[in-house]
Amino acid sequence: MASTPSTETAPNGRPLEHTxxxxHSLIAHQIHGWCAACPDVELWEELHAWRQRERATVVDGPFTDRAPVPSREVAAHG
Ligand SMILES: [Zn+2]
Structure with missing residues (x-):
């Protein structure tokens, strides 16, 4: 007897996968339903998905992930 497909979905609407x-990245498939090794997915898209997920857990977190000013190391090198 075939198992019933999961109806769980990631925030992006993709079905979650247990394998x-x-x-491919198992944890990315379990959390997002896809990973950077999937066809038509770029590495930056997975990185962005992880950042969005983590930022959503920060209470009163900044709207943007960008640092407001250059770091001291960057400023020292002009
Ligand atoms: Zn994948």
Whole structure:
């Protein structure tokens, strides 16, 4: 008897998966339903998804992930 497909979905609407294809990120598939190794997904898209997920957990977190001023290391090198 075939198992019933999960109806759980990630915030982006993709179905969550409890497994991942060989070579793919298991945790990304479990959390987002996809990973950077999936076809038509760029590495930056997975990075952005993780950042958005973590930022959502920060109470009164900044709207943007960008640092407001350059770090001292960058400023020292002009
Ligand atoms: Zn994948």
């Amino acid at each position: 991942a294809p060989p070579g």
